[in-house]
Amino acid sequence: MINLIRFIQKHHVLLLFLLLEIIALNMLFRSNAYHRSAAFTMNSAVSGVFYRMHKSVTDYFYLQQTNEQLAQENAYLRQQLQHNPVLSEKDSLILNDTIFHYIPARVVSNNVQFRNNYIVLNKGYEAGIEKDMGIISPEGVAGIITGVSKNYAIGMSLLHKFAAISVRFKRNGNLANLSWQGGDYRFGIIDHIPTHLVVNKGDTLITSGNSHLFPEGILVGTVEDYIASDDGALNQARIRFTTDFNRLRQVYVIDNKHRSELDSLLMIRVDE
Amino acid sequence: MNNFLRHSFRFVALIFIQVMVLNHIHIGGYVNPFIYPLFIMLLPFSMPHWLLLFLGFGTGFTLDLFMSTPGLHTAATVLVAFVRPYIVRLASGAPLPESASEPTIAVMGSRWFFSYSISLIIIHHLALFLLESFDPQHLSDSIYRLLLSAPLSEALILMLVYFFQPPRKR
Structure with a gap:
């Protein structure tokens, strides 16, 4: 017993260091499990207030850019209205409109580094806003909500280890999984492309609609490079995100009204 | 008491600069300076090691709250606080003189301060980037980020230190 006390006395700094590191690493690895801990969701309310102050100043620097972006989006929406005068005849469009609700929101903090x-x-x-809702920017997919507090929500952007989304080549409808490997925030990657699939530079990628997070057909990115693998089995493609994550300011959170229904349906299928 | 206020003020100021300004600097998605370890660097020599560790924990945790990265900065800053006395010994190369009270340029000289601060910054950044990616595959990526960010952090720290604690005229 005396030896133990003596040991602790002698090494108290080292023991304290190890204890504090274990606490820190524990926090770190817990938070990396897909959903963030409730404690930090609460904290986003605290730091959110702080960031809003920062935002209220810096917003002025980007007014012109934001205006332009919104004007472009307006123009795009108007054009769509013109080209689809018979909305009611197309079931899918009506379906999309009633299932997915768009909640506009502003970005108060965001990083890419x-x-x-x-x-x-x-x-x-x-x-x-609820957990697991999709986030899109006017230019394309941006991220997924991972935690909410009363007035703030936090989400992982596509620039995250765990943010892989299901996409589709617009040209031929083939499915793929888009992820981000770190490094340059403008480019993501698609793994495991079968060799028979022809991928051209500039091909457009849209959301597949398989995940219930995003409606089908939202822009995600374009093919920048096609990287053939050495053993000729499964190839990769480098994807340029259409969303500029470094300029993210105005976004929409997508509320899928049928999500709980779809989720419980999937549960039933799993239980079988 | 005066000392306590001075250090508290420095703490608030450094966190403020870090969160409001530097966290918005990311050149090319790689370069991102961190100056808040300066708070740990400038604490007096007489501070007991265990208190250093607790202050390191507090500093890192505050940063983590603002950056919503639970544990990441805490782990890196606790490490900095832990190795600080060893780096002090290493940078001095000899037992500290009796007159040495604080690790500032005025007391210890600019050459001493440079080697002291750059060592701690490299340890801090390396721990931070490695823990963040936590993937041996991205080792080269982390080293790359370290090589780009550490000089910038060090330059900013030296600028701050020279501005607020200029070396004594000889």
């Missing part, structure tokens, strides 16, 4: 990047939005569960 880390391996795992998070977006903080200025709306929370009061505005109807």
